[in-house]
Amino acid sequence: MKNYDLFVIGSGMAGMSIAQKAAAKGLKVAITDELPYGGTCALRGCDPKKVLIGPTEAHYHADHLLGKGINQVPEINWEDVMEFKQKFVDEMPPKIEAGYENKGIAMYHENARFLSEDTLQVGQEKIRADKIAIATGAKPRELDFLGAEYAQTSTDFLNMKEMPESLLFIGGGYIAFEFAHIAARCGAEVTIVHRSQAPLKNFEQDIVDHLVKATEELGINLVLETEVCGVEKLEQGYQVKGETNGEFEFFKAEMVINSAGRPPKIFDLDLEKANISYTKKGIEVNEYLQSTTNSRVYAAGDAADSPGLPLTPVGVLEGYTAASNIIKVEQKIVEYPPMPTVVFTLPTMASVGLTEAAAKAGGYNYRVNYKEAENWFNARRLQVPEYAFKTIIDKETETVLGAHLIGPNAEETINLFAMFIKTEIPVTEIKKMIFSYPTLASDISYML
Structure with a gap:
C-alpha cells in the first residue's frame, strides 16, 4: 500500500x-x-x-x-x-x-x-x-424521466462536429442561455424549456427580464412553467414531452441538451x-x-x-x-470577497453583491437605482437595445451593496463594482473618479 x-x-x-x-x-x-x-x-x-x-x-x-x-x-x-x-x-x-x-x-x-x-x-x-x-x-444532473438517456450534456455540445438544425435545452439556467445564444447565432432553431416561472432565479429579476426579451428577439423559443417529463427518439431527431398544469405539449428537435443544473x-x-x-x-x-x-x-x-x-x-x-x-497547524478561515458572476450571453448579464430582495431580507436601509440606458451614448454608438443597470446603495454608509448589469462589456464593468463593494468606498468618492472616456466604465458614476 x-x-x-x-x-x-x-x-x-x-x-x-x-x-x-x-x-x-x-x-x-x-x-x-x-x-x-x-x-x-x-x-x-x-x-x-x-x-x-x-x-x-x-x-x-x-x-x-x-x-x-x-x-x-x-x-x-x-x-x-x-x-x-x-x-x-x-x-x-x-x-x-x-x-x-x-x-x-x-x-x-x-x-x-x-x-x-x-x-x-x-x-x-x-x-x-x-x-x-x-x-x-x-x-450534469441526472434526469429521471423516460428517455432521459437521449439528452446530451454541455460537454457534448462543446464537442459537436456540426451544428444541428434544431436544439432543445432542458432547464433555464446560465448554461442553457449561453449555449442557446451561441447556437441561435450559428443558425440553429433553439428552444429552452424551463419548469419555473422565471429563469436564472439567482439573478436580479429586473435585469433578467431584459435578457429574456433579448433571447426571444433572437428567435429562441423560451417555454416557461413547463416540466420536461419524457424524450422519445424519432426516425429523425427527438420528441420532447412537456407538462404544464396537467396539460401536455410536445417539441421536436434534432438534439436535446440536459442543462438542468450541476x-x-x-x-x-x-x-x-x-x-x-x-x-x-x-x-x-x-x-x-x-x-x-x-x-x-x-x-x-x-x-x-x-x-x-x-x-x-x-x-x-x-x-x-x-x-x-x-x-500548517494554524487554521486559516476561508474569507470570501465579493464574487461577481456573469451570464455570457449577448447581451451579457453580470451581477455582484446583494440583490434587492437580499438587501431587504438583510434589514438594510437602502436605495435602488434602476434604469434602462439604451439611449445613452455607449448603447447608441453600438446600436444595442439592451443596456440597463440596477444598483443597491446602503443609505447609512453610502456604499454599494450590489450591482446588476446587462449590456456591452458588463463582464468587465462588474469587476469595478466588486472592488467598490470590497473596499467600501463611498459613492461620493466613486463619483469623483475620472474614468477614461468614452468607455463603459465612464457610465458608472451615472449608475449610482
Missing part, C-alpha cells in the same frame, strides 16, 4: 491549487482524475465556451451595426470555430501534467472511492494518506465508509473547509457545501485556503 501526506481527488482548478501549494511546501502529494487533467473550466466549461462565444460577438455587433457602416453579417463556420477551440483544450492536460511532474506530484488516472477514513481504492491500488482533499467538481460529483466516492457527512450541495465543511465529521478530509470548489459560489476563481480561493490548513 502506498502512503502520501496528501491525496487529492480531482484535477480541476481547486484540486490543482491544493496539490501544487502542498507540494511546494514539501508534502508528499498525489492526485487522481479519471478524466484528462484540467477540470471542467479548462476542458469542458468556461474556457472552451468563451472561445466559441468569440465569433458570435462579431456576429452580434455586425448585426446591430448593419447599415451603420457594416454591409453584411458574417456567417459563423462551426467547424473552424471548433478547431480553434480544440487547440486551447488539447494543450492543457500535458501542460498541467508537466507542472505536476516538476513538483514531484504523483499522478493517477483512475476514479477513487473511500475504503476507510484514511484509505482509498484508486483503480486497482489501495492508498493511504494523512490528509485527503476532495475537489471533484460537479457533473450537482457535486461526490456521490460515487463511498463517503459513508470514511465517516464524511454531506448534503445534496456537497461535503459538509467548517469554516476551514475541513470535513465536519472526518478531520483528515478537506473539500473545495463545487465538491464543498460552502458559502462560495460555484465559480472557478472561488474554487481556486478555497483550494489555496484548504491547502494552507492542510500544511
Whole structure:
C-alpha cells in the first residue's frame, strides 16, 4: 500500500491549487482524475465556451451595426470555430501534467472511492494518506424521466462536429442561455424549456427580464412553467414531452441538451465508509473547509457545501485556503470577497453583491437605482437595445451593496463594482473618479 501526506481527488482548478501549494511546501502529494487533467473550466466549461462565444460577438455587433457602416453579417463556420477551440483544450492536460511532474506530484488516472477514513481504492491500488482533499467538481444532473438517456450534456455540445438544425435545452439556467445564444447565432432553431416561472432565479429579476426579451428577439423559443417529463427518439431527431398544469405539449428537435443544473460529483466516492457527512450541495465543511465529521478530509470548489459560489476563481480561493490548513497547524478561515458572476450571453448579464430582495431580507436601509440606458451614448454608438443597470446603495454608509448589469462589456464593468463593494468606498468618492472616456466604465458614476 502506498502512503502520501496528501491525496487529492480531482484535477480541476481547486484540486490543482491544493496539490501544487502542498507540494511546494514539501508534502508528499498525489492526485487522481479519471478524466484528462484540467477540470471542467479548462476542458469542458468556461474556457472552451468563451472561445466559441468569440465569433458570435462579431456576429452580434455586425448585426446591430448593419447599415451603420457594416454591409453584411458574417456567417459563423462551426467547424473552424471548433478547431480553434480544440487547440486551447488539447494543450492543457500535458501542460498541467508537466507542472505536476516538476513538483514531484504523483499522478493517477483512475476514479477513487473511500475504503476507510484514511484509505482509498484508486483503480486497482489501495492508498493511504494523512490528509485527503476532495475537489471533484460537479457533473450534469441526472434526469429521471423516460428517455432521459437521449439528452446530451454541455460537454457534448462543446464537442459537436456540426451544428444541428434544431436544439432543445432542458432547464433555464446560465448554461442553457449561453449555449442557446451561441447556437441561435450559428443558425440553429433553439428552444429552452424551463419548469419555473422565471429563469436564472439567482439573478436580479429586473435585469433578467431584459435578457429574456433579448433571447426571444433572437428567435429562441423560451417555454416557461413547463416540466420536461419524457424524450422519445424519432426516425429523425427527438420528441420532447412537456407538462404544464396537467396539460401536455410536445417539441421536436434534432438534439436535446440536459442543462438542468450541476450537482457535486461526490456521490460515487463511498463517503459513508470514511465517516464524511454531506448534503445534496456537497461535503459538509467548517469554516476551514475541513470535513465536519472526518478531520483528515478537506473539500473545495463545487465538491464543498460552502458559502462560495460555484465559480472557478472561488474554487481556486478555497483550494489555496484548504491547502494552507492542510500544511500548517494554524487554521486559516476561508474569507470570501465579493464574487461577481456573469451570464455570457449577448447581451451579457453580470451581477455582484446583494440583490434587492437580499438587501431587504438583510434589514438594510437602502436605495435602488434602476434604469434602462439604451439611449445613452455607449448603447447608441453600438446600436444595442439592451443596456440597463440596477444598483443597491446602503443609505447609512453610502456604499454599494450590489450591482446588476446587462449590456456591452458588463463582464468587465462588474469587476469595478466588486472592488467598490470590497473596499467600501463611498459613492461620493466613486463619483469623483475620472474614468477614461468614452468607455463603459465612464457610465458608472451615472449608475449610482
